[in-house]
Structure formats: structure tokens, C-alpha cells
Amino acid sequence: MATTTKKKPAKASSKEQTELQLNDLIQNEISRLSELQSIDTKTLRDFAQFVIDNHKKKSKPPAKVKPLTLTQIKQAAYQHFGVSTTAELKKSGFFQMATDGMGKLDLTKKEGWEQLYRKFIGVLPGEDSETGYGCINGINIFKYDLPWRIFGLDPKTAQVEAIKSAYRNLSKIYHPDNQETGDAKVFHRLTVFYNSLTESF
Known part of the structure; x- marks a missing residue:
């Protein structure tokens, strides 16, 4: 009795793989643009694939930051x-x-x-882009005393007017009189930061 060996399916060429990933809608649009603009279909396919690959890279969740021991x-x-x-x-x-x-x-x-x-010492790994209550510009204002960063300013170049402007902008959001977004606790903390920055001027 003769034994038959199963053939492994042939590996798709890079061109075939590209065409598999480009759906009918994109393929039709490539054909349309190729005729309309007299552009080589291979160039358009390559560009479409580049956009898809780039989108896949961007849509991957960010790697988890390892906390310090x-x-x-x-x-x-x-x-x-x-x-x-x-x-x-x-x-x-x-x-x-x-x-x-x-x-x-x-x-x-x-x-x-x-x-x-x-x-x-500084910002702990994973806490430099926090979101949620008390987080402004990626920093939790109740964990950190980083007024320059919270106000989005450069300590080397910012003048008192820039500090006042940043404080005013945040005050419009967090002042307790703002019924939608006001928060007395956050506003108080921002005021402490503002005073600490303007004392040196």
C-alpha cells in the first residue's frame, strides 16, 4: 500500500500577501485611481499597504511600563x-x-x-501620562509637586505672564464657581502651585 504524503500549502508570495490584505473596496479604488490619474497600480498598492501597516502599528496598545521594585x-x-x-x-x-x-x-x-x-526623585514609571481625577498634563496633582509641568511651562523660559495665563486657563475649568467642571480641591492645589511659582518673581 503506497503512502501518500500531504503537500504543505505553498507560501504566498509577498505580492499575494499584499493583495490578500487589500480588500475589494481598496482594490477597486486603486483601479479607478490608476485609470483616472495614470498611476501604476503597483505604486498605489504599495502605498495602500504602507498606510495599512502604519495604522496597525499605531493601533497596537502601548507596551506596559514595568514598575520599579x-x-x-x-x-x-x-x-x-x-x-x-x-x-x-x-x-x-x-x-x-x-x-x-x-x-x-x-x-x-x-x-x-x-x-x-x-x-x-522624580516621576515613577507609568505615572507620567496618567488620566482621571486630579490629572493635568499627564500628572496627578495630588501625588506630585510639579507645577511647571502641570501648567505646561518651561521653567527656563517662562515669565510671570505665562504663569498667570496658564493659571487663568486652568482656573476657568476648575474654579468652584464653574458648575460643570469646578472642583474646590483641584482649584486649591493649583492655587498653591501658582503661588509657589510666582513667589520667585
Whole structure:
């Protein structure tokens, strides 16, 4: 009894793959434009494929940002305050002065270390394009003291008029008198930021 071997289907050529991805509507439009404008159909197919591929790339969800581990956050804090351990950090006069007024920092939990990181080191990975309540220009105003970024200004070039203008624009949205979007808590925080920026002028 002769055994028959199944043939693997032939792999489609790049031209065939392109034509498979271009639906009838696009194919018809390519034919129409080719005749109307005297353009080579291959050029139009290539362009259509480029647009489709580019759209697919853009529509992919953004890669998840890997959060920092507790060890990484601690190391960043140690480096900032010039210490090597948590015990040294707690004894540091620089640390005590810097955190005075921050309330009780619970350094037995990751949240306490994250609070320290946000205040003195920078924006945690994944928190630089946040949305939702209290988020302006990608930053949560209740987590971060970054008035320049929240007001969308460059600290090196912005003058007092630009600060006032940015504050006025945000005030129109968040002032408690605005019945649709007003928010006393957000407005108060923005006012604190505004005062901190204009004090230096």
C-alpha cells in the first residue's frame, strides 16, 4: 500500500500577501485611481499597504511600563540622601529636614517609599501620562509637586505672564464657581502651585 504524503500549502508570495490584505473596496479604488490619474497600480498598492501597516502599528496598545521594585526605589532614595541603609536614612539630618512637613512617612510599606520618590526623585514609571481625577498634563496633582509641568511651562523660559495665563486657563475649568467642571480641591492645589511659582518673581 503506497503512502501518500500531504503537500504543505505553498507560501504566498509577498505580492499575494499584499493583495490578500487589500480588500475589494481598496482594490477597486486603486483601479479607478490608476485609470483616472495614470498611476501604476503597483505604486498605489504599495502605498495602500504602507498606510495599512502604519495604522496597525499605531493601533497596537502601548507596551506596559514595568514598575520599579521596592529595592530600586530604596536605592534611588539612598542615593538622593547620600546614605546606604534605611537606618542611616532615618538618622540623616538632611532627610529629617527635607521631609519635615510631609506628615508621617511609613517606610515599612512600599507606598511610603513611593511617596518619598515622588517628592524628591522624580516621576515613577507609568505615572507620567496618567488620566482621571486630579490629572493635568499627564500628572496627578495630588501625588506630585510639579507645577511647571502641570501648567505646561518651561521653567527656563517662562515669565510671570505665562504663569498667570496658564493659571487663568486652568482656573476657568476648575474654579468652584464653574458648575460643570469646578472642583474646590483641584482649584486649591493649583492655587498653591501658582503661588509657589510666582513667589520667585
